[in-house]
Amino acid sequence: MSMPATSPSGKVRKRSPKASNAAVLNLANNVTNETLPVDSMKSREKVVVSRRYIDNLQQRLSQLEHSAAQPIPSNVSPEQLRSPDMVDESLTSSAGTNRSSEHTLKDSASTSSYGPIEPPRIQNDAEAKAPLINPLAFHTYDWVPGPKGQIVFMGTSSNWSFGRRVLTMTHERLTGTPLPIQNLHFGGLDGKVYDLKWDGNRRVSSNDTLDPSILPAQDFALYLINSVKFHCGWLFNLFEEDRFMEHFRLFHERPTEYPRVAPLWYVHYLLILAFGKAFVVQSTKSRRPPGGELFVQAMKLMPDFTFFEVDPVEQMQVLCCAALYLQCVDYLTQAYRLVCSALRHSLEHGMHTEMQSHSLDDNYVQRCRTIWWTVYILERQMVSQMGLPIGISDETISTRFPTFPGQPEKLEALKIQVSFCRVLAKIDQTVYGLEGKLDSRYLGATQAVLRSIATVTEQLSRSFEIHANEGMAGVSRSSAHLHLLQHQCIILTTRPLLYTFLLSRLGHLEVALMHWLQSESVKGLVQMCTESAQQILRILASLSDQGLLETFLRFDLDATFTATIVLLMAAAIDSSLLQDHTPWSQRAYAIFDEMSRRGNLVSEMLASELKQLEGLLSKFLVKDHESRLAPSTHGRSTPRQADDMDTSTVNVADYSDSFNLETADDLGLGLNYELSAEQLMNVADSLDIDSLTWPWPDETLTGNGSPGA
Structure with missing residues (x-):
């Protein structure tokens, strides 16, 4: 294996990455030639190499590449450099070299x-x-x-x-x-910004199920549903309009009985109304978000899907509605749990596959494909928002896109x-x-x-x-x-x-x-x-x-x-990146202020933290400017x-x-x-x-x- 040479003065020169690559390639060739039985006269026979072996070589290659610039300790003799044991030790200590960068x-x-x-x-x-x-x-x-x-x-x-x-x-x-x-602001910690006034316990009484006093009148309910369509309809498939509105008509014919007939739809209805109120009522400063009472009522009535047999597409829609609402009111961890639950249930029903079978109805397949991509988008965005691993790799997804006739x-x-x-x-x-x-x-x-x-x-x-x-x-x-x-x-x-x-x-x-x-x-x-x-x-x-x-x-x-x-960071790092962030930051604060006036409590906290950062960086730049104006000695700079x-x-x-x-x-x-x-x-x-x-x-x-x- 090629190792760094020593200079006449006894100091070790750093190895080039190319030398490391060649070393591992040589190692691969040597091990292959020495340990695998290959009959060169039988060209039709295949050489079988285990995947673990290949992965190990790749891992060793990456470790050598990263440690290529690391000096060899001065107490290591040339004989040790040529020793296989020394090579193994250098590889097993690569975790330490990776940590050296921090x-x-x-x-x-x-x-x-x-x-x-x-x-x-x-x-x-x-x-x-x-x-x-x-x-x-x-x-x-x-x-x-x-x-x-x-x-x-x-x-x-x-x-x-x-x-x-x-x-x-x-x-x-x-x-x-x-x-x-x-x-x-602590993103995702319940009760820090918004307060739903609910501890998660489902103590449901008969009045909770049947009392329509918290529900809007039919015409206002239609207005709220249409507001959800405008804000979310092109982004997510939160409900299927034809099916949902048929239930809506039947519910208003028998408002006291229908929640028992279609309990999951009633939960779905409450969630959509909660969204609608949040979109329409935008001036409250209460810590309870608009539509919060409707959302809590829906969560109390949410069935346990472990045993509840229901249409899987509507189940996914209900879970997505609840997850998206929680994300909007800064309950990020709870939203993440619900969208992950929706993902697991959709996988259970094979919605991540092509769904090509004579046993499947075309309409059902289209419904599954539509809700699948809503679950997928929500999960990916929440995972990125929280900096967590994805729930399913793209290589395992073969779902086709749904058809939207005329759209x-x-x-x-x-x-x-x-x-x-x-x-x-x-x-x-x-x-x-x-x-x-x-x-x-x-x-x-x-x-x-x-x-x-x-x-x-x-x-x-x-x-x-x-x-x-x-x-x-x-x-x-x-x-x-x-x-x-x-x-x-x-x-x-x-x-x-x-x-x-x-x-x-x-x-x-x-x-x-x-x-x-x-x-x-x-x-x-x-x-x-x-x-x-x-x-x-x-x-x-x-x-x-x-x-x-x-x-x-x-x-x-x-x-x-x-x-x-x-923009705040760029202006502090180098004036050539951004000469003055003020026109941009002031516009951003105006956007935060508009959101705050319309009832968004998180925006005010985020703007406050950004202004705090802006003040700190401004003080740093002033201090840095003053230090450069002070007389300095010629020659090599001091650490300060x-x-x-x-x-x-x-x-x-x-x-x-x-x-x-x-x-x-x-x-x-x-x-x-x-x-x-x-x-x-x-x-x-x-x-x-x-x-x-x-x-x-x-x-x-x-x-x-x-x-x-």
Whole structure:
């Protein structure tokens, strides 16, 4: 096996990744030739290699690639380097080398859980080029204390977790004290924002079932049902109109008896009414959400599906209604449990398959396909929102799309939503998964995801242009939702870089990481993240002007938060990314204020946390500016000077003009920019993975450990 050679001075030179690859390939060839019986004279015989053997070699290859740049201890002799035992020891200790990339995040002597308050020691230039990884892929700081003393898990890709990480580490870095958790938003903890006034016990009395006093009159009920159709009909299949309205007619003929005749439909009816009231009544400041009494009544009457025999399609619809309502009122963990239950029940009925059988009725198959994709979309979006693993892999799904006669746009919107959900899963599994911990694999995963987004973007641009049609004002609500999904996928993919650079800017990681912004590829990714955030706010501002901003459904709220925190971070990291975030952040706060006025209690808390972060970063920039104005000595910087270095003045390669948004019209928030599939693909193709690994390819280590000529 090829091992690092020693220089005349006795120092070990780092191995190149190519040498590691060759070593493992040689190992594979040697083991194959030595351990597998192969008769070269019998060409028709096959060589059988176990899958475990192949996986083991691949694992060893990845471990060697990651540890290729690690120095060999000075007390290791050349004989030990040639020893197979030494090779095995180096492989078994790879977990330690993987953890070495987060050594700056784990300083027990520091008061901060995110790294040392004081900047790290200045290393020589070659050692200072730290690898680009996704620090969010490590599960070191995924647990935080909750408001009631419980431990709260923060998922890697969760928007709430991301915001809390950024605010916590910024506060700790600038104040030297832990972030107080009072008055902070804890996404998904019941009773923190909204209060349903229900403890989960189903103490049902006869009056609960038969008393119609909480129900609206028939004409108002129709209005509420139609409001649900307008807000959710093109997004999800929450009810089948023909079947549902037939039950509605029968119910109003016998309002006291029908709940016993069709108990599950009655639960379904209460849930739809709860949604309708939430969409119509939007000015309450009560901690009990609009429609909360109807929702609780429905949950009390919800049957135990373990033994309750019912139409599986309606069962899925009821579970999806309950899950979506809980998500909207910030009961995220409870919503996740219900949508996972819906997924398991749909799998039990084979809805994830082609459903091609003479025993199946065509109408039933179409109903199953329609509800299946609603369950799929909800599960994928909630999983990404909480940063959790997906419930079923796409490789095991063969369900076809339903047919929507006379509604081609609805079918196309469904296909695009599903495609973006697949991208979300890919992001969670790669960028925030194991590959995110390795520099080359993290950037390779980012490249692959961007290509996937580009493919969906081509379909999106072809069918749902964000610009208004000629002669018409405004944007379509469905088009806006899909474009918001696109830009959130881009941000979710690229914001680990922003997080890494902010850590470095604040002194939590190696200051030398900021030099990665000199790379055109890295700068392009970070700036694309910033520009997607700007476009999100443009779209939301246009929806707000039209009165189409969603204040109960979570999608616009999450998009606003996702975009705003990116812009605050970008402005603090490097002025070339965003000169001034104020026009954008002020517009975002106006959107939060509108949501708050219309009864959304979460928006006010999120805006408060973003303003707190904005204040901290502003103080940091002022302090940083003052330190640079102070007289400094010539020559090599001290650690403190390195910590206060003016990273905003680093000579950064110009970004492509096609992505430039800093024009006069942009401050007016007009929809004059949209990222094309071709541009996305160009950015992905421009990523030179080899040049973005550590050490940089144009630097070789000489015998004295300094950069060579």
